[in-house]
Amino acid sequence: MSTLEPQLVWSAVLKELSKAMSSSSFSTWVKPLKLSSIEPVGESHAIVRIGAESPYVAQQAEMRCYVQLKQIIDRETERQCDLVFQDAVAQQSESGEHDLFTDTDENDLEGNTETSPQPGDESRGGQSALNPSSSPLFDKGVPTSISQMPARQGHQSSKPEAQSLFSQAQIRMPTVDRYKLAAQKAHLREDYNFDSFAVSGSNEMAYAAASAVASNPGQVYNPLFLWGGVGVGKTHLMQAIGNTVLKANPETLLTYCMGEEFLNEIISAIRMKKTMEFKEKYRKLKVLLIDDIQFIAGKDTAQEEFFHTFNAITREGGQIIMTSDRPPYEITPLEDRLRSRFEGGLTIDIQQPTFELRTAILLIKSQKMGLELSMNLAQMVAAEVESTRKLEGVIFKIHSAHRFQNKPLDENLIREILGNESKPVISRKKLKPSSILRAVTSHFHVSASTLRGPSRRKDYVTARHIAMYLLKSELDVPYAEIGHSFGGRDHTSVMHAVSKIETEYTENSLINQHITAIRSSLSAM
Numbered sequence: 355m356s357t358l359e360p361q362l363v364w365s366a367v368l369k370e371l372s373k374a375m376s377s378s379s380f381s382t383w384v385k386p387l388k389l390s391s392i393e394p395v396g397e398s399h400a401i402v403r404i405g406a407e408s409p410y411v412a413q414q415a416e417m418r419c420y421v422q423l424k425q426i427i428d429r430e431t432e433r434q435c436d437l438v439f440q441d442a443v444a445q446q447s448e449s450g451e452h453d454l455f456t457d458t459d460e461n462d463l464e465g466n467t468e469t470s471p472q473p474g475d476e477s478r479g480g481q482s483a484l485n486p487s488s489s490p491l492f493d494k495g496v497p498t499s500i501s502q503m504p505a506r507q508g509h510q511s512s513k514p515e516a517q518s519l520f521s522q523a524q525i526r527m528p529t530v531d532r533y534k535l536a537a538q539k540a541h542l543r544e545d546y547n548f549d550s551f552a553v554s555g556s557n558e559m560a561y562a563a564a565s566a567v568a569s570n571p572g573q574v575y576n577p578l579f580l581w582g583g584v585g586v587g588k589t590h591l592m593q594a595i596g597n598t599v600l601k602a603n604p605e606t607l608l609t610y611c612m613g614e615e616f617l618n619e620i621i622s623a624i625r626m627k628k629t630m631e632f633k634e635k636y637r638k639l640k641v642l643l644i645d646d647i648q649f650i651a652g653k654d655t656a657q658e659e660f661f662h663t664f665n666a667i668t669r670e671g672g673q674i675i676m677t678s679d680r681p682p683y684e685i686t687p688l689e690d691r692l693r694s695r696f697e698g699g700l701t702i703d704i705q706q707p708t709f710e711l712r713t714a715i716l717l718i719k720s721q722k723m724g725l726e727l728s729m730n731l732a733q734m735v736a737a738e739v740e741s742t743r744k745l746e747g748v749i750f751k752i753h754s755a756h757r758f759q760n761k762p763l764d765e766n767l768i769r770e771i772l773g774n775e776s777k778p779v780i781s782r783k784k785l786k787p788s789s790i791l792r793a794v795t796s797h798f799h800v801s802a803s804t805l806r807g808p809s810r811r812k813d814y815v816t817a818r819h820i821a822m823y824l825l826k827s828e829l830d831v832p833y834a835e836i837g838h839s840f841g842g843r844d845h846t847s848v849m850h851a852v853s854k855i856e857t858e859y860t861e862n863s864l865i866n867q868h869i870t871a872i873r874s875s876l877s878a879m
Contacts, residue, residue: 356432546593556705568598571673582704585743613649637666712736747860823855
């Protein structure tokens, strides 16, 4: 049963995400949030305002959790919801509370009924309240979005009516960057663009193809299929195409989603009897970016729907870009009609980054964060860390230690960070799958039967996923074989588990500690 009661909806969100996310991620990014209000827009839409304690938490929560939050909130409200993330300052200014950022003078207190400045009003130091302020990510106490800019309110003025970031009134505002609104609605990261993508021999063909598609969507290389291992830049290139297209025309019907998300939406649409809305959403798109398309393999309904979606988009001249961890001919079980369509455009393999490319990536990312990383220090990191996804985690740790702990940016700091990131050397000649299973069961104090069993208890699931990750990362055991060893699980479930641990290894200190400890025990065998 649908509800628009914020407390009930948020209780459902917390209950579901506490089981789906790691405890550290949940505590860091979801628990500090608060669902402030649900504002109906017509009969089928709503604006949902989510509060956070700071602009940084609001931004990170939106970037990391937008899709999961929207899925649950849409289901609970039975509406299509636009999520608006706000920090405490923005919420206080909306509610009329005065703080350090509230622009109030004696005339206001004496009954001046002047309302918020209009576009073009250069009073109050020449800054219109409708103009967003551009401030660095880690600056404190400075509003960083339109929703956070304090409105001037007189004693008799009424509270301004709240509007969605995607409302027509907002989109028509000359002071609002329409591209940014469109990118946020399409679930794109603005920093994933061609300017921030480092190019070398391992990815130059993919870069050239992506650039061509971005310039002429639907005209060349359709579909574009990018495949490669974790952290080689597939998602970055895909979203760079989306950002380029939206900058040229923010009205373009474009969306980015994960293969697993596409699958979950189908299941939800069938359960809620909203399959027509689902078809309308995807089949009218001009550009569809779908990440990890391999997740629909073996799912008959998802494959059927994607087949018709693919045909509908390409028939109208639309563009489809897909990514996967393997080429189309290795995705099993995939219907032949889909495989033929995947191979009908351009398929490109993106190789693991070279040392030179990893160094360039570090320099680009550090520059964007305002970190003056020298070539020598960048090369130190690039020599030790091969995964680009892990590189991002390392650069964040360096930035945090230098900026917030006031540690000097020198070789000692780099060695300290790399020392924490390094893993024990394991002899693969002696290592066997049974050795990994014993090490994991011993570390987590669980039995092998429990690890292979169906229990969804959180600590058991974590142990199971880490075991799968180690089997893949240390011995490169095929996904299907791992799934068979763990109670006959589907290979896509194993892929999801491995991908999840790979991400959390750089972001979750507890997971990092678990894996480091297990690897230490394996190296001692």
